[in-house]
Amino acid sequence: KAGVTQTPRYLIKTRGQQVTLSCSPISGHRSVSWYQQTPGQGLQFLFEYFSETQRNKGNFPGRFSGRQFSNSRSEMNVSTLELGDSALYLCASSLVSGVNYEQYFGPGTRLTVT
């Protein structure tokens, strides 16, 4: 079974631009969560989608948004990029929304903002 895939793997953007990252969960998984990983702040939860609905949201500004499609694929968008948005963005999928179900992580998208 294919794992979680994230595209693109690497991205360089300029301050002020916007960016869209994509995540394809494991087949059959309906929950997708997004995390931001930086050396200073570590891993921080962005949001979770389940059946096209946002179930949980972390403490990030409104510039960070996401959505989930009917096939469970998810995208996250960051508008008006800032230098501090440079990070590894990780996507994780699970069968359903619930802690008893293991989250499977993708390899991440490395975003660099210059």
Next chain:
Amino acid sequence: AQSVTQLDSQVPVFEEAPVELRCNYSSSVSVYLFWYVQYPNQGLQLLLKYLSGSTLVKGINGFEAEFNKSQTSFHLRKPSVHISDTAEYFCAVTTGYSTLTFGKGTMLLVSP
């Protein structure tokens, strides 16, 4: 709200030696606990999890962890490490659903 503290940012150890990576958590309600490993340029892989039941949890790659409620700890151990265990290890906690709170991570450096 819950929080996680990983007391060591780096742990150097020689190959075949035992290792313990420390994790303490804070929460006012019952928690579920996880250890993840991250190899360079990769995502996170689940090593083991504590949901309920036996406080000694065995995971993949020979790792185990013990949940200690009175000390609010969930330390990760391995009796004999290999070079291939060099990676960053994250402790995580949740009180339910899919929102995980991660510690800052501990870099395990195994040398020959």
